[in-house]
Amino acid sequence: MFGKTTKLLVAAALVTGMGTSAMAKKVYKWKLATTWGPTLSPFIDAPKNLAKIVEEMSDGRLIIRVDAANKHKSPLGVLDMVKGGQYEMAHTASYYWKGKDINLLPFTTMPFGMTAPEQYSWFYYGGGMELMEKAYKRHRILSYPGGNSGNQMGGWFRKEINSLDDLKGLKMRIPGFAGEVLAKLGVQVTNIAPGELYTALERGTIDSLEWVSPSMDIKMGFHKIAPYYYTGWHEPATELQYLVNQKALKKLPKDLQEILIIAMRVTAYDMYIQNYHMNATAWEEMKKEYPNIKVKTLPKSVMDAMKKANKELRAEMSEKSPELKEILNSQDAYLKRVRAWTEMSDYLYLKDNL
């Protein structure tokens, strides 16, 4: 026999037309804007996976619609859209905001900086998250790691680089801070739309270009026309970024807040691993099809000059912002400590196992 309680519950369920477990269910509908196009794997996969696992973990109480750049038409407007509340979230990269706020530059990656595990250690255990929180507070936004590309390649070159002289007047597509470093060495840094890059490289309008790494370079086809693939120095661990509107997060019940935060954390790590896999697979494929691709490291004279230029640019920027200086100092101090461990663990292990 059913007791009185059961009868009341059943009656209530009948009246509301829902099962008893769903009676109190309030659904939150969010929108997330990405900087990426709808097929830019693996970048776009992180927010898509986020939406999927958030829906599953919340039993449908938090639904996140992912709008790729072709939908909202403003790939580099996503910070403002989250700030203004048109979107509750975004998936993007912090270094895109250096023009708005120089203090947001170092939360993606820095030339000659930390590798992915080193940088995650800095974020989560070495004070990085606290510095990022502080930097984004004035934008009324919360920022979280959003997936790491791992070490990015230095780029595709039509000719070998043997000395500093070979850089003088070299026409290269390399945007952002890394471009500023190379400009100091006499490189003629240009910007060209992604869709025109292949033709520009093929026709010699540019001599070289930097894109990402095998996983994303393979679709661009640069390996078919430029045989030298230089190793990276400028983006050793590009961490993408989730942006969340502060007020929107606060309005969620505590359990949904936690579900969202954990989902951001796990999809970020996952994208790092997914891209590691994609790089390995794409590189194998490229090499098979074009066995003459040569992996090269820039000569020591060039490396040293780039390190010097990098240092000078950082000093200039730091002078303008004490907050930036604090962040860069934190990264430098952490790098020094953690690199000693990386050297005696993975580096020396790999040296004997290549």
Added chain:
Amino acid sequence: MFGKTTKLLVAAALVTGMGTSAMAKKVYKWKLATTWGPTLSPFIDAPKNLAKIVEEMSDGRLIIRVDAANKHKSPLGVLDMVKGGQYEMAHTASYYWKGKDINLLPFTTMPFGMTAPEQYSWFYYGGGMELMEKAYKRHRILSYPGGNSGNQMGGWFRKEINSLDDLKGLKMRIPGFAGEVLAKLGVQVTNIAPGELYTALERGTIDSLEWVSPSMDIKMGFHKIAPYYYTGWHEPATELQYLVNQKALKKLPKDLQEILIIAMRVTAYDMYIQNYHMNATAWEEMKKEYPNIKVKTLPKSVMDAMKKANKELRAEMSEKSPELKEILNSQDAYLKRVRAWTEMSDYLYLKDNL
């Protein structure tokens, strides 16, 4: 005015004595047994963090009690306890079960095998999870990655190793498969309880020992009495393991299953990063206190002999089990592909940035 629905809901809530949102809340109480003691950080932190975030994400609907080894008294009995249902979960390491089932050996780490990001790539994107699922199915258990220690050090030695001759008769504490490899090279492999290791090394009962890495070695104090710290070869990426009773998992509602699976995944990644940080910090501290510690790599002749012995032992094991052979082949094929990427990305980057 309240409608009829509201009145019924309120009535139901009054009768049951709960708020409307909690009316249908069923609480699942689980127990997790660890192989570790209650203070063995960072290993014990992974399941503790798991319990915490599962409780928060589920709004208290899934509560996991973590029992350390001092409570259940059976550190290496946790597989059987999960199989038998006394515990719904465990946190341990798969290579402990090689005596019960040789096919479970390779899911932790293998000598000269993959690094942590390489191995996570294999698990999640290279077929590793499917092979692990298959291997554990006959035990009616589900197994998930549970946190990576990163590259473990080769151990503390009182004297330098300059040749294969120096290994003959050397008394070393090194358990498991790595011990078998060294035994083939003439090392006198011994096992000594952890609590007696320091005295044994100090008095010369043993000449060397393998423990973990700076984060966990520092408390043992070996650096005070053995100046040579050899780099690792035997456990390049020790992945701990969550075990879950199949039936217990199926009894959870779908959303709680997903919460648990995501919580395992994120706490595993997190432990890898936490230990990376702890290693960097502990190594800095050790070096400061004992600046004479020398980090050494075993000479090439020794490395080559170990690689040969390792290959022979793997071939012997594989002959006894076609399933083991399948798993090892999958790892070998993946390693070959992924290592090419590791070399041209992180390895060559680090080479120029040490």
